[in-house]
Amino acid sequence: MARATDNVDLRAPGRSAARVPAAPAPPAPATKGRIELAGVVKSYGTVTAVDHVDLAVPAGSYCCLLGPSGCGKTSTLRMIAGHEELSAGRISIDGHDVGGLTPADRPTAMMFQNYALFPHLNCRDNVAFSLRMRGVPKAERHEIAFGKLDLVHMGDYMERMPSQLSGGQ
Ligand SMILES: Nc1ncnc2c1ncn2[C@@H]1O[C@H](COP(=O)(O)OP(=O)(O)O)[C@@H](O)[C@H]1O
Numbered sequence: 579m580a581r582a583t584d585n586v587d588l589r590a591p592g593r594s595a596a597r598v599p600a601a602p603a604p605p606a607p608a609t610k611g612r613i614e615l616a617g618v619v620k621s622y623g624t625v626t627a628v629d630h631v632d633l634a635v636p637a638g639s640y641c642c643l644l645g646p647s648g649c650g651k652t653s654t655l656r657m658i659a660g661h662e663e664l665s666a667g668r669i670s671i672d673g674h675d676v677g678g679l680t681p682a683d684r685p686t687a688m689m690f691q692n693y694a695l696f697p698h699l700n701c702r703d704n705v706a707f708s709l710r711m712r713g714v715p716k717a718e719r720h721e722i723a724f725g726k727l728d729l730v731h732m733g734d735y736m737e738r739m740p741s742q743l744s745g746g747q
């Protein structure tokens with residue numbers, strides 16, 4: 579069997595050899611990021627927001643939680659990311675129980691429905707804030723921030739304050 583690095587010989591009988599580059603090798607399957615929920619419950623006082631959820635999300639896959647408003651999607655995500663304590667059950671990532679870990683110590687990131695921006699900083703300075711905390715010089719962090727904003731077609735808005743943006747922006 580041809581290896582991915584081989585060129586493919588398209589020679590037909592009586593014709594000269596035509597060689598085309600081999601297709602690039604497919605990316606290696608992700609091995610990290612398997613999430614498992616077992617009997618997960620979240621109660622807020624008398625309200626049961628999440629009622630014994632069992633879920634396994636394979637590494638490298640996309641998973642969407644669909645359901646009507648109030649059915650417990652956000653509570654479930656917040657428990658996975660560590661922003662909410664479980665009332666019962668267990669959540670593991672790559673086989674490790676993450677119950678005792680803070681959000682910062684988990685290999686997760688959460689994008690909030692309502693944006694969490696510093697209201698007194700413009701777009702560029704919001705994006706550059708973590709670089710500022712890490713001591714990256716101003717010119718460099720502004721350039722990096724502009725690159726990120728440009729990537730999501732927000733470059734023209736870098737001087738705008740959060741109050742001057744639409745929800746989607
Ligand atoms: N902090 C809270 N205190 C009390 N009840 C809450 C709290 N957060 C969410 N709930 C309730 O838990 C249920 C699930 O909420 P949520 O997880 O936000 O649902 P979804 O994201 O699917 O709309 C809802 O009935 C909601 O009112």
Ligand SMILES: [Mg+2]
Pocket residue numbers: 651652653
């Ligand atoms: Mg929600």
